[in-house]
Amino acid sequence: MEAAIAKSLKAGGKKLTRARKAILAVLERNTLPITVAEVHAGLVKAKTDVDLVTVYRNLAMLQELGLVNAVGFQEGQMRYEVVHGRAHHHHIQCRGCGKILDLMLCPLKKLTKLIEEQTRFSVDGHALEFFGWCPQCR
Amino acid sequence: MEAAIAKSLKAGGKKLTRARKAILAVLERNTLPITVAEVHAGLVKAKTDVDLVTVYRNLAMLQELGLVNAVGFQEGQMRYEVVHGRAHHHHIQCRGCGKILDLMLCPLKKLTKLIEEQTRFSVDGHALEFFGWCPQCR
DNA sequence: CTGTTAAATGCAATCTACTTGCATGTAAGG
DNA sequence: CCTTACATGCAAGTAGATTGCATTTAACAG
Numbered sequence: 001m002e003a004a005i006a007k008s009l010k011a012g013g014k015k016l017t018r019a020r021k022a023i024l025a026v027l028e029r030n031t032l033p034i035t036v037a038e039v040h041a042g043l044v045k046a047k048t049d050v051d052l053v054t055v056y057r058n059l060a061m062l063q064e065l066g067l068v069n070a071v072g073f074q075e076g077q078m079r080y081e082v083v084h085g086r087a088h089h090h091h092i093q094c095r096g097c098g099k100i101l102d103l104m105l106c107p108l109k110k111l112t113k114l115i116e117e118q119t120r121f122s123v124d125g126h127a128l129e130f131f132g133w134c135p136q137c138r
Numbered sequence: 139m140e141a142a143i144a145k146s147l148k149a150g151g152k153k154l155t156r157a158r159k160a161i162l163a164v165l166e167r168n169t170l171p172i173t174v175a176e177v178h179a180g181l182v183k184a185k186t187d188v189d190l191v192t193v194y195r196n197l198a199m200l201q202e203l204g205l206v207n208a209v210g211f212q213e214g215q216m217r218y219e220v221v222h223g224r225a226h227h228h229h230i231q232c233r234g235c236g237k238i239l240d241l242m243l244c245p246l247k248k249l250t251k252l253i254e255e256q257t258r259f260s261v262d263g264h265a266l267e268f269f270g271w272c273p274q275c276r
Numbered sequence: 277c278t279g280t281t282a283a284a285t286g287c288a289a290t291c292t293a294c295t296t297g298c299a300t301g302t303a304a305g306g
Numbered sequence: 307c308c309t310t311a312c313a314t315g316c317a318a319g320t321a322g323a324t325t326g327c328a329t330t331t332a333a334c335a336g
Contacts, residue, residue: 015283015332036322051286056323058284072212074265076294077322092259101257107249115268119239121230123270127212130253132261153303153312174293189315194294196313214323215293 012065022048023058032100033071033079092130096137150203160186161196170238171209171217230268234275
């Protein structure tokens with residue numbers, strides 16, 4: 001557990017509970033974004049029983065604080081990954097087996113400025129995921 | 139109703155039913171991607187009563203045939219837009235009021251090739267949506 | 277260390293988006 | 307028309323996510 005995380009929680013008036021430590025530990029063990037059910041399964045496996053509702057509530061809260069990132073692959077559910085210590089990046093998912101890979105790149109910095117000029121929106125985020133077929137499923 | 143659409147349906151062994159004409163008409167009236175509930179509401183308003191289940195089934199089918207595009211804004215539901223006659227594009231949604239704008243651009247053609255080389259996936263699609271705050275909500 | 281309290285949790289119930297099974301209806305080609 | 311494969315409506319069922327409320331616990335003052 002990083003001190004920086006404890007600090008962010010405190011700044012948000014949040015407590016550092018057993019459940020939160022365990023949830024963050026599960027996320028830190030996984031590089032790739034995982035589902036709520038997978039987080040919960042990880043907790044059970046680590047003998048840290050936490051209600052599924054608590055997992056939902058904490059992931060939402062950690063996302064609000066910017067400690068966790070939500071990723072949607074059009075699967076009908078969200079996936080989550082820790083932000084801390086990782087560069088901004090995107091993903092690709094195989095349409096066959098569902099396998100996910102990190103793509104350590106982002107081509108959108110310049111484009112964001114252009115969009116802000118064109119739309120008068122202030123842009124504060126984007127979702128970019130690729131889809132295709134992995135070598136095994138092709 | 140475009141002849142091209144009737145042709146695509148026939149090629150897929152699909153019939154050109156009252157429900158399908160009406161669903162496509164509702165989508166064609168909307169430039170921006172709309173929810174299943176909004177499509178259904180549009181049908182009711184046009185005095186073309188079609189069961190919500192039929193809307194779901196047809197949107198899924200039209201998407202398979204490539205006549206309709208599904209867009210996800212992490213709202214817990216999908217939105218749909220017609221493909222026919224429109225250039226490939228992306229969107230931005232306001233985090234305050236939910237308003238959506240079309241962005242008639244796509245910076246990903248070159249990047250896709252690079253990703254295919256790096257990952258050995260064959261890339262056949264991507265999702266790119268921007269988020270921010272519109273002038274009114276800012 | 278102990279008492280206080282605001283925040284967090286667990287459990288049960290609920291909600292919403294979406295899907296499935298099956299009997300009936302209908303478009304399309306002969 | 308007649309046939310038939312495809313499409314629809316209705317009812318019931320899933321799955322992911324949320325809410326209400328009583329109980330527990332982290333954090334902090336004293």
